[in-house]
Structures are given as C-alpha cells and as structure tokens.
Amino acid sequence: MENAARLSQVTNSYMKHTFSPASDNWGFIKFIEKSKIQGSPFLENDCLTIRCLLTVTKESRTQDVETNSIVVPPSNLHQDFGNMLHDGEGADVTFTVCGQLFHAHRCVLAFRSPVFRAELFGPLRENATECIKIDDMEPMIFEALLHFIYTDTLPDNCKDGKAAAMQHMLVAADRYGVDRLRLLCERKLSEAIDVETVSTTLALAEQHHCSQLRGACIRFMASPDMLGPVMLTDGFKHLVASCPLILKEVLDEVSRIWRDKSS
Structure with missing residues (x-):
C-alpha cells in the first residue's frame, strides 16, 4: 500500500505531460530518479513497466462549420398591412371620394396621421355609421395616400414620379400631416424640375411651406440661361400673379450668382 501510494505520488508529480503543436521537442524534458522507483512492483529484473493514460482531443474546427446558415427573410410587415387594406377585413371606416368608396381601419389611419386622428377620435370625430365624404381630391390620389399610410411606400403607378401626380400627392400629404410622404414628394418634384414645371412647382412649394423644394426651384430659375425661357411659360405668369414677392x-x-462669378 505504501509503495502504491508512493508510486501514485510520483506519477502525478512527474508523469503528466501535455503535448501541443507549439512544442519544439518530441520527448519529455524531465526524468525520474532511479532511487524513487526502486522497490516498486513495476520494476522487476531491471525491467520497468510503464502504464500510460493517453487522452487525445480533437480540435474543434469551427471554421469549417457554416455558422450563418439560418436565412432570415426581410420584413414583410408592409406587405401584410397592404393586404389588410386591399382585403378590407376588419375595416371600420368608409370614405367616399368623388363617388368612389374606400374602406380602411381607424386605428391605422389615426396612428399614421394626426389629422385622421382628430377626425376619427377627436371631439369632432365623424359618425362611425356614416361615410366620410371627400369631394376635393381625386380618387387615385386618395388611394395612393392610403397605400402609403399602410405600407410606407408609394404605389407602383406613382413611382415614375410624374410631376402632376406628385404635386397632388404633396397636397394630400400636407393636408393629412403625413410628413414623410410630403418630403418624398418634395424630393421627386425637385428631381423632375424643368422649364415647364418649375414655376408651378415653386408656387406649390410656397403655398405648402416646402422650404427645400422652394430653394431647389429658385436655384433652377436663377441658373444661367434659365430665367428667360421660364419667364415665357404660362406657369411663370401664374406664379407672378399668385406669389408676386417670390420674383x-x-x-x-x-x-x-453673377457676383460669385465676377469675384
């Protein structure tokens, strides 16, 4: 028993070793003194019996495992809301726009538009059992407004950015306080400015306090060789009559611009 205990102590002290790829030797750098193993049952006739417990661990090769194999699809929340508008399921308010009916959901309109919130839930809210009548807006524009309120995107028939449609959309967005749509219309109108449209666009920007669009129109009109052709258009005559101070x-x-060029 004493020899076994002594051997165990010797084994724990001297025989444990971990080999690693970083090691620059193939052996064990320490040796056991002969006096420490004399009398051991493992030493007989000058022959030493060595029992080795070898544990082999395989390095985890995480680089070979594709960790991002789970594909998460993009959000389709806007599509779900668009389908809800299109299907009309659960709709609790109806609009009649120049004789055309549109069904919608009060809570969606209220959270997306402060004007709709006041109309539908404020002290002067419309009667839930009656249609809300709108006669001063084209049905196509109101439909596009609802589409944006539900999906935060323009419908396909408005993505070409035609000036006339964008002008009507800007008026609707400003009327119902849908600020992101108003800014989107401002950007599309500023990209479509030309000699024929700049005057009407500037008058619209002035009327609806669109400062960025207003500045873009003024810079276009003041650019070299542009003011003359613009002044010949009917839109410019309307601009001078409706907004004389803008001239x-x-x-x-x-x-x-001329001062900057001459300096």
Whole structure:
C-alpha cells in the first residue's frame, strides 16, 4: 500500500505531460530518479513497466462549420398591412371620394396621421355609421395616400414620379400631416424640375411651406440661361400673379450668382 501510494505520488508529480503543436521537442524534458522507483512492483529484473493514460482531443474546427446558415427573410410587415387594406377585413371606416368608396381601419389611419386622428377620435370625430365624404381630391390620389399610410411606400403607378401626380400627392400629404410622404414628394418634384414645371412647382412649394423644394426651384430659375425661357411659360405668369414677392427672391439669387462669378 505504501509503495502504491508512493508510486501514485510520483506519477502525478512527474508523469503528466501535455503535448501541443507549439512544442519544439518530441520527448519529455524531465526524468525520474532511479532511487524513487526502486522497490516498486513495476520494476522487476531491471525491467520497468510503464502504464500510460493517453487522452487525445480533437480540435474543434469551427471554421469549417457554416455558422450563418439560418436565412432570415426581410420584413414583410408592409406587405401584410397592404393586404389588410386591399382585403378590407376588419375595416371600420368608409370614405367616399368623388363617388368612389374606400374602406380602411381607424386605428391605422389615426396612428399614421394626426389629422385622421382628430377626425376619427377627436371631439369632432365623424359618425362611425356614416361615410366620410371627400369631394376635393381625386380618387387615385386618395388611394395612393392610403397605400402609403399602410405600407410606407408609394404605389407602383406613382413611382415614375410624374410631376402632376406628385404635386397632388404633396397636397394630400400636407393636408393629412403625413410628413414623410410630403418630403418624398418634395424630393421627386425637385428631381423632375424643368422649364415647364418649375414655376408651378415653386408656387406649390410656397403655398405648402416646402422650404427645400422652394430653394431647389429658385436655384433652377436663377441658373444661367434659365430665367428667360421660364419667364415665357404660362406657369411663370401664374406664379407672378399668385406669389408676386417670390420674383424678388429669384432676382436676388440671380444677382448672387453673377457676383460669385465676377469675384
């Protein structure tokens, strides 16, 4: 028993070793003194019996495992809301726009538009059993407005950015306080500015307080060789009649451009 205990102690002290790829030797750098194993039952006739417990661990090769194999599809929340508008399931409010009926959901409209919130849930809210009548907007524009409120995107028939449709959409967005749609219309209108449309677009921007679109129109009109052709259009005549003070700002911008060129 004493020899066994002594051997166990010797084994634990000297015989445990971990080999690693970083090691620069193939052996064990320490040896056991002969005096420490004399009398051991494992030493007989100058022959030493060695029992080795060898544990082999395989390195985990995580680099070979594709960790991002789970594909998460993009959000389709806007599609679900678009389907809800299209199907009309659960709709609790009806609009009649120039004789065309549109069904919608009060809670969606209220959370997306402060004007709808006041109309549907405010002190002067419309009667839930009656249609809300809108006669001063084209059905196509109101349909596009509802589509944006539900999906936060423009319908396909408005994505070409035609100036007339975008102008009507901007008016609707401003009327119902849908700010992101208003800014989106501003950007599309600013990208479509030309000699024929700049005056009407500027008048619209002035009327609905669209400062960024207003500035883009003034810069276009004041750019070299543009003011003359613009002044010949019917839109410019309407602009001068409806917003006479805007002409001074255009001329001031022209003067600034010429000063910058001459300096």
